[in-house]
Amino acid sequence: MFTGIVETTGFVKELNDNKENFEVTIQVNDHPTFLSDCQIGDSIACSGICLTVIEFDLKDNWFKVGISLETLRRTTIEKMWTKIGDTINLERAMGTGNQRFGGHYVQGHVDTIAEVVSAEQEGDSVNFKYKLRDLENVKYIVEKGFITVDGASLTVTFVDDDEGIFGVSMINHTRSVLCKRDIGTFVNIEVDVTGKMIAKQVELYMKKFTK
Structure with missing residues (x-):
């Protein structure tokens, strides 16, 4: 679950566009703590798409996600994530505690x-x-x-x-x-x-x- 309040941006660092195993590595921009509490299996909204982290590197501030055929059909990935450097809005899933809720309930399920x-x-x-x-x-x-x-x-x-x-x-x-x-x-x-x-x-x- 997300709020729709984008925290930072990233860009395509590496791209495997084989539809049988479509994976994107995303480099995080200007947010050194974005992945500080990241775990394998976490959800991150990438330009509004809820994607699962399958690999990440805290030191170099990047993470990798796998993408299904259904996601490719529904989203802009094949139109807008086509080369190294293509840009992506990023938001981590909602946390707990006294966090303020700024936007609205966003699932990350692109229609x-x-x-x-x-x-x-x-x-x-x-x-x-x-x-x-x-x-x-x-x-x-x-x-x-x-x-x-x-x-x-x-x-x-x-x-x-x-x-x-x-x-x-x-x-x-x-x-x-x-x-x-x-x-x-x-x-x-x-x-x-x-x-x-x-x-x-x-x-x-x-x-x-x-x-």
Whole structure:
């Protein structure tokens, strides 16, 4: 479980893109303690994708993850993690104790991807619009609701249900933490799981009256 508050970024250090054994080694940027309590089997959100650590090095500050075919189908990995140096947003799983909860409940289970279609400056913020690859996911996106974009917890500012386009607004601080994504590139999208759960229950309930 994650909060969608990206802690730092990393980049592809090594890449084995054989689909039978797809593995990525990620070098952590500017966060020397990011892996300080890491264990084999831990989950780390990598641009919003919950991935399992299969190897790591505290001294050199890198970790390796294995990636399933299902993850490849759902995410931007084959589009955006294609060469050494490609950038990745990073967040460790939620801890215990007196940790503040800053974003929203994020599972790291990516639903689909979206293309960055526009970015317009407005004061200190930039208003981004994204177009979903899989239009059916737009029914879970509501104005002022939560959404996770490349691992970042954001508030939806605009939805076009017919076109499968939605918008968010990012302040300068948020943009400075995240990896830059240009217009025409792709991001991972996780819709709010609450909406999916409600939709499923309504669907099952309505089936009782259509038999």
